[in-house]
Amino acid sequence: MQLTDRSTNAWWRGAAIYQVYVRSFADDNGDGVGDLAGVRSRLPYLAELGVDALWFNPWYASPMADGGYDVADYREIDPMFGTLAEAEKLIAEAGELGIRTIIDIVPNHVSDAHRWFVQALAAAPGSPERARFWFRPGKGEHGELPPNDWPSQFGGSAWTRVPDGEWYLHRFAPEQPDLNWAHPEVRQEHEDVLRFWFDRGAAGVRIDSAAEVAKDPALPDLADGADPHPYNDRDELHDIYRSWRRLADSYPQPKALIGEVWLPDPERFARYLRPDELHTAFNFGFLACPWDAEALRESISTTLAVHAPVGAPATWVLANHDITRTVTRYGRADTGFDFADKAHGIPTDLALGTRRARAAALLTLALPGSVYLYQGEELALPEVEDIPADRIEDPMYHRTGGTDPGRDGCRVPLPWNGSAPAFGFSPAGATAEPWLPQPADWGRHCATAQDGAADSMLTLYRTAFRLRRSTAGLGDGPMTWLDADPRVLAFARGDGFSCAVNLSDTPQPLPAHHAVLLASGPLDGGLLPPDTAVWLRAN
Structure with missing residues (x-):
């Protein structure tokens, strides 16, 4: 295909x-x-x-x-x-x-092994190579403190000091220096x-x-x-x-x-x-x-x-x-x-x-x-x-x-x-x-x-993907909520498709339908068991 x-x-x-x-x-x-x-x-x-x-x-x-x-x-x-x-x-x-x-x-960000950052570390403070990143002098009497209080997503400070005394920003790991997107x-x-x-x-x-x-x-x-x-x-x-x-x-x-x-x-x-x-x-x-x-x-x-x-x-x-x-x-x-x-x-x-x-x-x-x-x-x-x-x-x-x-x-x-x-x-x-x-x-x-x-x-997903691809109204398009118990999510898609999901702890009546297309688990006659979803053909 x-x-x-x-x-x-x-x-x-x-x-x-x-x-x-x-x-x-x-x-x-x-x-x-x-x-x-x-x-x-x-x-x-x-x-x-x-x-x-x-x-x-x-x-x-x-x-x-x-x-x-x-x-x-x-x-x-x-x-x-x-x-x-x-x-x-x-x-x-x-x-x-x-x-x-x-x-x-x-x-x-990039890796600290990226050629740009390797060049930046080899260059002097204030150099064009460092301008692609966020290099800054530190705070404190001897620049021993990070430039600001930003945290890393992975814990600790978002700043790491290099041997010449400057610090560079990394909102993630130190091996991931942040890029300066103001640089063309x-x-x-x-x-x-x-x-x-x-x-x-x-x-x-x-x-x-x-x-x-x-x-x-x-x-x-x-x-x-x-x-x-x-x-x-x-x-x-x-x-x-x-x-x-x-x-x-x-x-x-x-x-x-x-x-x-x-x-x-x-x-x-x-x-x-x-x-x-x-x-x-x-x-x-x-x-x-x-x-x-x-x-x-x-x-x-x-x-x-x-x-x-x-x-x-x-x-x-x-x-x-x-x-x-x-x-x-x-x-x-x-x-x-x-x-x-x-x-x-x-x-x-x-x-x-x-x-x-x-x-x-x-x-x-x-x-x-x-x-x-x-x-x-x-x-x-x-x-x-x-x-x-x-x-x-x-x-x-x-x-x-x-x-x-x-x-x-x-x-x-x-x-x-x-x-x-x-x-x-x-x-x-x-x-x-x-x-x-x-x-x-x-x-x-x-x-x-x-x-x-x-x-x-696996069979559930295969079947659902096949039906989703072949059923008019699924995928992109509008949906309409249907009247149902507040603990049930029920909605209609396209012309004649509906879905109901029972999030209550008791069986709930199925919405009006002509056929069951697919259910996530066994149905109880005309009832939808707890923690179960069903796809229905309404006409």
């Missing part, structure tokens, strides 16, 4: 997008690390799953201080993943199966990188930390209550993304710009989605929302209301490479998600979490707009919370002295087949262990174990 639009050139408006964390997806060469050849070997699986596009976390040359989000060279593939030629083959082979490719761009070379380089990948067939880019790129050149202390915020959601950002949009729209088939935008103010969030800026942005409010009917209804309604004035499609996602896996989170007493409260060892009822995750899958796939699926969610993988401390790689864990459990628990390599590690992640006979240890019972989640099983999560 050759690559075609789902309906129009604006394929992103209703696409089903699968997130590939390459390091943990499939290992072809047996070194314990996922690679591009492994992804290529699993393209038939992804085509059968029924997704429209793949979003790849960074696959570029990198020292891997932060899982590849410390980019040393955007024009080279990291050797652990393969080569540029293999990336080009992957994009082309996926396209032949009707699957587009979205790459990750990290504009806020920084802007030009990123536009050149976009062209480089668009010319190789990439259909879009996901923009990491999209609201943090611009900084107040005065670098004021946060404690001073600076307004606007000195490094988040600054007005200068919009000119950057307008320039990117002009570039993306210059291609015969326009390229999609997808922002990672964490903002509590819906109106500020919507500004990034104006017709001449980003096409879509991740919906983190919905992702963090607890399993509660009132909270979910409010999140959905607010999301749609915010997107409507700017004509942008909403996005829906339950998990990603930074978030506690859905079946674990939904099995807890507190089913929401907050980075500040992230912890391991919280009691979890995985049977309950899985039932809710199945219902949530049908909910998200029925909502208007595009949907994202993080690898392994279709296999009902739980969070792995017992990774030995000496195997954890996430800098969040190490920079907080272990008080933050880190994100490796949702990054454990996928199980494909078999009954013992590496569960088909690596080829038979491979001697290297997977880069993160897999649980001994991972085999029950294997794709082959779920293939064809009527009650498996």
Whole structure:
């Protein structure tokens, strides 16, 4: 099947997008690390799953201080993943199966191994090489204190001192120096990188930390209550993304710009989605929302209301490479998600979490707009919370002295087949262990174990994606809430489709219908059991 639009050139408006964390997806060469050849070997699986596009976390040359989000060279593939030629083959082979490719761009920072930063360290204070970053003298009698009080996302100060006494800014790890986006070379380089990948067939880019790129050149202390915020959601950002949009729209088939935008103010969030800026942005409010009917209804309604004035499609996602896996989170007493409260060892009822995750899958796939699926969610993988401390790689864990459990628990390599590690992640006979240890019972989640099983999560997702693609009114378009018990989410899409999700603790009557298309679990005659979703044909 050759690559075609789902309906129009604006394929992103209703696409089903699968997130590939390459390091943990499939290992072809047996070194314990996922690679591009492994992804290529699993393209038939992804085509059968029924997704429209793949979003790849960074696959570029990198020292891997932060899982590849410390980019040393955007024009080279990291050797652990393969080569540029293999990336080009992957994009082309996926396209032949009707699957587009979205790459990750990290504009806020680069690796400390990037040629620009190497040049900056070798140059003198005040040099042109340092102007591409945020080098500043320190405070205190001898410059021994950081230039301001900004914190790192990974704990501690956002500043590191270099041997000549100056400090440089890194809002993430010290190995990730922040770029100065007021510098014309920084802007030009990123536009050149976009062209480089668009010319190789990439259909879009996901923009990491999209609201943090611009900084107040005065670098004021946060404690001073600076307004606007000195490094988040600054007005200068919009000119950057307008320039990117002009570039993306210059291609015969326009390229999609997808922002990672964490903002509590819906109106500020919507500004990034104006017709001449980003096409879509991740919906983190919905992702963090607890399993509660009132909270979910409010999140959905607010999301749609915010997107409507700017004509942008909403996005829906339950998990990603930074978030506690859905079946674990939904099995807890507190089913929401907050980075500040992230912890391991919280009691979890995985049977309950899985039932809710199945219902949530049908909910998200029925909502208007595009949907994202993080690898392994279709296999009902739980969070792995017992990774030995000496195997954890996430800098969040190490920079907080272990008080933050880190994100490796949702990054454990996928199980494909078999009954013992590496569960088909690596080829038979491979001697290297997977880069993160897999649980001994991972085999029950294997794709082959779920293939064809009527009650498996994999079968549910395959069926739902097929129906979503073939049912008029799903994907992009309007929706209407239906009258129902307050603890039930019920809505109509298109001409004759409806979805109902029971978040109460008692069975609830099904909405009026002529046929049941798909249910996340067994129905009770004409009743919808708790924590169950159903798709109905109303006429």
